[in-house]
Amino acid sequence: MAAAAVHVGLLPKTQKPSKQVLLSLPYFDTQKSDDHGILQFVGNCGEDLVFSVGMETEADHVIKALKNLFALANEDMGQVKFIKTMPVVNRWMKMGGVASRVFGLKGIGRPLVTYGLSLAFADIVQLVDEVSSGSEREI
């Protein structure tokens, strides 16, 4: 979600976002487990549409299966890029996500996630820059 927000310019790349700014992002920490897999439109970047989607730890399997489904149906996916953001997720974000989503403890989970995000922000910006410049970080 934060990476998509950086990509479309909702978060400036040059400044670490505050907790209030992060919490004001659309869809931030609003997903339940049942919502995972549903695309969430975050915004436009030029002519590109940018979405975020929760995949837990199953992104590789699910995307592989989707590509195979399209191949079986002889359908073309076109210019779709799937970018895995798990490499920039740190332990604070994981703990916060589990506390918030699994146990429903948003009071504990959200500060952990926002703290983790501020630590990982430089990595998130770098990931977005690499994707924007066409470097291959696709699944």
Add this chain to the structure above:
Amino acid sequence: MIFIYHCYRGAHLSSVAAALHLNILNSHSSVSDILGLEYFDKLQPQDIGVPVLAGHDENNNPVYFMGLGRGGHIFSCFASSVCDELGVEIQYRDINCLPCLRFLTRAGGFISRYRTFRRLGRYLAAMGVRKNLAKMHRLVLHAKDS
């Protein structure tokens, strides 16, 4: 219509569900019938995400089975969501077989990954599937009818 049955590894539940769909098995099939299936306990973790063609049903629909790890529910949402956004209409139905998982199948599947205990694991997994065969048959009939 493309039918895709999926479970954790694609080795047990989904391969049996595909066989039920193709009338290779029925709700009264025995453990030895299940063990005699060509693809029973064959797929491995590295095959997750790859659909395997089990055959074509009476209406010439292709029937596949595959493993999706813990991503069965995510795949269902993701596939329909991506198709909607791209404006692509794929005639498919994905059926999650994990609601038919029993402890015996899970334990057997785990044990069968170790070469020494492969036969025991396969047998336990087949027994677990056999105990839930009627439920799986209902799942398959529902998928075919809906």
